[in-house]
Amino acid sequence: MTHRIPWILIVFLAALCVPWLGSRFYTFLATDIAILALFAMSLNLLLGYTGLVSFGHAAYFGIGAYTCAILMQTAGVPFVFSFAAAGLVAGFFALVFGVFCVRLTKIYFAMLTLAFAQITWAICFKWNDVTGGEQGFSGVPLPDLSLMAAIPGLGGFRPPERFYFVVLALVALSFVVLRRIVESPFGRMLTVIRENPERAEFIGLHVRRYELAAFVLAGLFAGLAGALFGIFNRGVFPDLLYWTKSAEVLIMTLLGGMGSFWGPAVGALVLTLLNQQITAYTQYWPLVLGSVLIVLLFVFPGGIVGALSAAARRLRRA
């Protein structure tokens, strides 16, 4: 390991340049990818780092989306506060649900996360007065970013592009925080729990409490991602919380590779671009996704990043 190429910085700078390509569509796609990357990375805190399979992660994404959208649209709260509130509310629900979930293991943990997610979905689906029920509500306003016009070079951009810069900054900031978390002693403890929960218990770790903390953090970041998604999507719908959405983010994480920090982000990127390409030709996207997933499970269980790093290792040895 002599020259480490700062890939992360390169990718970030490249992402920053997207609006200058002059295509609204590219900016749209890049916003989508950045938000989903955060969503998948939040899940990986549980999946890859703590070894907990949550089948209801979409709940926290959806709670964040609803919180932010309701605050901004109905109550007229500024974006900064709504965004923060989305994370806090999602984190709070993750705490309430998580207390019960972490008492279970394996398949039962997955089932209970699924049950709680479906409960939240059912509430959002039926509680017409607050959530808009089945229709959800559309027309979530973009945050007021007129301040940005003062920044030299950014004045000429339209609101969606300005919002993209905000998304990029917030997502990048979240990644920094997530990175700090997994590299902290706390994050290392999570890995210990993943590898061997019994042993972690023996050496005196309060396993459930660590798992709960991871669950809350994962929920919080999912909520932040959801808040951004609601605005980007210009609407919030119960579908955001349905169990198939939870499965989608699992696939994203697995596709990129849950064994590495950046894997889920790669998964979000690849899956979104693939979706874009495929749906241009055929409506049978689920068929393609399912087939990709089967190949992935049998041939590349480590995901894209896992396969690439294995290939790189082989090259270096040769």
Next chain:
Amino acid sequence: MEPSFIFGQFVGGLTAAMTLFLIASGLSLIFGVLRVLNFAHGSFYMIGAYLAWQIVQWIGPGGEGFWLAVLGAAVGVAVLGGVIERLLLRHLYRREELYQLLFTYALVLVIADMAKLVWGTQQFGVSRPPSLAGSFQVFDTTVPHYNLFLVLLGPAIALGFWYFLNRTRTGRMIRAAALDREMLGTLGANVDRLYTGMFMLGSFLAGLGGALVTPIKSIIPGMDVAIIVEAFIVVVIGGLGSFWGTFFGAIIYGQVLSFGILIFPRFSSFAVFALMAAVLILRPWGLFGRPISR
């Protein structure tokens, strides 16, 4: 509230419960022995419904050929399940649960689109067989013969299974496989074949359920993901892998849904999920299951 109305709700709930039992029992058997939570079970149910419709079209709708279609659909789904188990699922038993879960989810996606490719997106329906087309009046409530048939079929199948699992040699092997797969293999049983057989049997039940609901429910895309969540609730309430648990879980589910609509019109779907969560919190192994020591 009038008694006849309550009776009507009760019968409605029971009919829903018994069809759901057919599907959930397959899910529960597969989980009990193979330890795989099969998301694709709902897809098998949907394929069963489509196959039944297709066979009815071939042999001409309206006659007693309906029963042939039901049998054909269930066997077709069992074969599909067997092929999937043999070719793919088998290789994932030793992997983490996540991989098995996602594999069955991949099947959900693939099967749903395949069904769309073959049958399109329009709604289909199958009429009741002439022998059960009538209905009778109980407490001023109309109960179609067909619904009564479904209500009676559930316990019949449950009893049949009880006999099969507890009184036959294969049944004993299945119960042994659920407890300790390796030991059973060491004792000389062909565990691989047993697993394939179990998966086919579970798929058969899903296909049977799908075929039998065609006279009371329309066949539409999306029926797969809707039913699997309901089946999950049932097996979780009763206890994953517990056979009688699934039976009573289905009855409880049907009644909670049926009467929940009266008490909280808007939140009845919420009530069943809340029940599922409550069971998982208080007795993760279900109302009728036993805790797994591990």
